[in-house]
Amino acid sequence: MINQENAKKGIMICGHGSRDKDAEREFGLVAAGLKKRFPDLPVEYGFLEFSAPNIHMGLNRLVEQGVGEIYAVPGMLFAATHAKNDIPSVLTTYEEKNSNLKVTYGRELGLQEDMIEAFQARIYESLGIDPKNPPKSLYDTLLVVVGRGTSDTLANAEAAKLTRIVNENMGFGWADTVYSGVTYPSVGAGLEKLLKLGYKRVVVAPYFLFTGRLIKRIQGYVDKVAQDNPSIEFIQTPYLSDHCKVIDAFENRVNEIMTGELTAQGETLMNSFKRRLAAGEVGVHHHHAEFTDPQDDTQGLSESDHAHDHSVDLNYLPSHSHSHSHSHSHSHSHAPSHSHGVYKHIGHPEGPRTMIGEGICCCFMGQFPQDILDAEKDNAERDCSKTAFAHR
Numbered sequence: 001m002i003n004q005e006n007a008k009k010g011i012m013i014c015g016h017g018s019r020d021k022d023a024e025r026e027f028g029l030v031a032a033g034l035k036k037r038f039p040d041l042p043v044e045y046g047f048l049e050f051s052a053p054n055i056h057m058g059l060n061r062l063v064e065q066g067v068g069e070i071y072a073v074p075g076m077l078f079a080a081t082h083a084k085n086d087i088p089s090v091l092t093t094y095e096e097k098n099s100n101l102k103v104t105y106g107r108e109l110g111l112q113e114d115m116i117e118a119f120q121a122r123i124y125e126s127l128g129i130d131p132k133n134p135p136k137s138l139y140d141t142l143l144v145v146v147g148r149g150t151s152d153t154l155a156n157a158e159a160a161k162l163t164r165i166v167n168e169n170m171g172f173g174w175a176d177t178v179y180s181g182v183t184y185p186s187v188g189a190g191l192e193k194l195l196k197l198g199y200k201r202v203v204v205a206p207y208f209l210f211t212g213r214l215i216k217r218i219q220g221y222v223d224k225v226a227q228d229n230p231s232i233e234f235i236q237t238p239y240l241s242d243h244c245k246v247i248d249a250f251e252n253r254v255n256e257i258m259t260g261e262l263t264a265q266g267e268t269l270m271n272s273f274k275r276r277l278a279a280g281e282v283g284v285h286h287h288h289a290e291f292t293d294p295q296d297d298t299q300g301l302s303e304s305d306h307a308h309d310h311s312v313d314l315n316y317l318p319s320h321s322h323s324h325s326h327s328h329s330h331s332h333s334h335a336p337s338h339s340h341g342v343y344k345h346i347g348h349p350e351g352p353r354t355m356i357g358e359g360i361c362c363c364f365m366g367q368f369p370q371d372i373l374d375a376e377k378d379n380a381e382r383d384c385s386k387t388a389f390a391h392r
Contacts, residue, residue: 007068007102010042011254014055014087015075017047018212024052026210026241027075033247038254042067045075048086055090063101071257073106073250077115077148077207079269080155083108088273089284105270106253106262111162114252118245120166123205126237137171142199144191146206146218149181156183162207173199180206180214182367186354187221195229205237209246215239 011034015027024047031045042065046058053061062070072091076083088105095103109115123143124131143166147159160177167175174197178190185193195202204222208215219236226234240246256262267275276282353372 008042008066009069009071009258010044010062010065010067011038012055012058012062012070012072012103013043013045013075013250014058014072014091015045015047016082017050017054018210019050020212020216023210023212029242030075030209030247030250033242033244034250034254037247037251048082048090055087056094059091059094059103063098068100069102070104071106071254072103073253073257074108074269075209075250076108077209078110078150078152078155078158079108080148080150080152084152084269085273085282088270089282091270092274092277093284104257104262105268106257107269109246109249109253111158111165112249112252114245114249115240116162116165116169118240118243118249119162119205119207120170121243121245122240123166123170123203123237126203126205126235134170139171139173140199141172141201141203142194142197143167143170143172143175144194144202144204145175145177146187146204146208147177147179147181148208148214149179149183149186151182159207172203180218187218188225189354191221191225195225195232200231201233201235203235203237206239208239210239210241 013027013031013034018024027045027047031043035043042062044053044058044061046053046055048055059070072087074083074087076087091103091105095101121131124134127138127141129135143163145159145163145166147156147162149159150156156179159179163175163177174194176190176194178185178187178194180187184190191202191204204218206215206218222234222236226232256265262268273282277284353368353376
């Protein structure tokens with residue numbers, strides 16, 4: 001048995017994963033940046049789903065380097081389902097299979113001052129302003145922050161809180177939050193409402209770490225709205241990527257574990273997961289879409305995986321001959337690839353239903369009741385100019 005006090009330490013960054021290879025590459029840049037902050041410690045990274053290396057593979061690499069104690073940090077902006085349940089599930093399973101290993105799971109990035117400064121710097125960058133010499137106000141400009149959007153109310157609230165903080169720090173004329181995921185308002189529907197305020201310059205700032213399908217979809221929505229509103233200047237802010245302040249924020253989370261500050265702050269994400277696991281509120285399961293190492297035979301699907309079948313026919317939207325262009329294609333499996341909490345406002349008129357036909361996650365598609373699917377099918381068959389944003 002390894003003496004944990006003398007065990008070799010290592011750092012593991014746990015990401016979500018993306019079908020977009022550029023997102024994988026950019027996540028690696030964060031790991032490289034963090035390695036420079038901890039030159040004496042092995043630093044590895046892995047993804048929850050879709051991408052390689054997966055989290056198991058990253059953990060294996062640390063163990064192969066003789067690491068006996070791992071500081072694992074979620075590469076997540078806010079603590080929603082993935083940070084609260086899915087990553088702890090993977091880490092717990094791995095630790096149970098490696099009795100000589102200790103894994104300590106840290107906090108999500110959250111609204112650290114470093115993250116706020118990084119976001120503001122990206123906004124100033126898009127406006128052509130030196131962050132070190134900003135104007136006193138931007139009263140003539142509307143700020144639209146795009147959050148990820150989840151079934152977790154508190155995570156959505158953190159995105160709205162960020163918007164308020166940045167607005168007061170930078171002095172925009174008005175600011176509001178839209179979401180690209182399961183909550184409301186969606187990007188397209190939200191932008192259309194906000195344009196009624198009359199601003200002639202609009203900054204759309206996605207609060208995302210990396211590129212990916214969602215970023216490209218957001219850019220597509222903005223382009224659509226800009227085309228319909230040529231008198232308004234739309235400025236798209238770059239996502240955070242490996243901004244130096246983002247690396248600072250990751251470093252802070254690792255230091256919290258190393259110094260013991262993490263446990264002094266109360267219940268951790270891992271403690272919360274284990275408490276809910278013991279109470280039967282959550283379960284341990286593998287992600288369907290997790291990249292599988294062909295040399296690893298330990299990652300088969302559990303019985304609970306097969307029980308989570310919410311598949312739905314995604315080909316219900318008919319093709320039609322309007323002159324506009326959009327895609328109803330879904331290149332991923334019709335069965336859900338990962339877990340999301342059930343969202344009670346899935347049918348909100350300005351929420352995810354406005355994105356039906358845009359390749360949204362099958363897990364969300366599986367939450368739509370049949371009457372909504374039928375209604376959107378009828379909308380698409382009628383006049384696209386008066387229906388959900390995604391069908392225009």
